[in-house]
Amino acid sequence: MNFTRRDTLLLALGASAAAMLPMRASAAVEDNIAAFTGGADMGEGGLTLVAPEIAENGNTVPVEVSAPGAVAIMLLAAGNPNPAVGTFNFGPLAGAQSASTRIRLAGTQEVVAIAKMADGSFVKASKEVKVTIGGCGG
Numbered sequence: 001m002n003f004t005r006r007d008t009l010l011l012a013l014g015a016s017a018a019a020m021l022p023m024r025a026s027a028a029v030e031d032n033i034a035a036f037t038g039g040a041d042m043g044e045g046g047l048t049l050v051a052p053e054i055a056e057n058g059n060t061v062p063v064e065v066s067a068p069g070a071v072a073i074m075l076l077a078a079g080n081p082n083p084a085v086g087t088f089n090f091g092p093l094a095g096a097q098s099a100s101t102r103i104r105l106a107g108t109q110e111v112v113a114i115a116k117m118a119d120g121s122f123v124k125a126s127k128e129v130k131v132t133i134g135g136c137g138g
Contacts, residue, residue, distance in 0.1 A: 029076055029083045029112070036074045036087070036114060042124040047073070049113045049125040058105040058131040066098035067115035067123065073099065074116075079109025105131050 003011075050064040065073050065088070075085040088099040103111075112126045 029078050032074070032076060032084050033112075033114060036072075036116070037122045040120075040122055042114065042122045044125075045123060046117065047113060047115045047123045047125040049111065049127050051111050051127045051129050053128075054130045054132060055105065056132050058107065058133075060102045061105050061129060061131070062100065062102050063111060064098065064100040065113045065115075065125075066096070067117070068097055069118050070097040070115040071118055072116045073097070074114045075101075075103070076112040076114075077103060077105055077109060078112060080104070080106045105129060107131050 046069070047067040048065065050066075051061065055061040063075065063085075065075060067073055070090060072087055072089045074087045076083045077085050085103050086101065090097045097115075105111075108128070108130045110126050110128050112124065114122055114124050116122055
């Protein structure tokens, strides 16, 4: 196969753009977290995140979050082009501070949940979900 100078330049440009994508996604996650928490420190515990270890179909991955005493829970998919999945807000009359949904994952990645508690503190939970491609264990 013969490469022209133009082909080589396009290949190099594409490779450098692909190398920058994970950093941009990580920066987007950090930006979303900072906007939600206002830069406050996050603790561990008090927040339950339930997601499958292996998802055979990345289009519909079931996720559940629960944090008794929370006023809001933010859900992020760190590897997606737009990592913000959603924010669940709970009022004073909410029977339970939990939510369940199905999300789309672009590939194997970390799912992150952050809860804002009633006292103004924040807690974080995360879980890696392996997305198989065609059920073949990718």
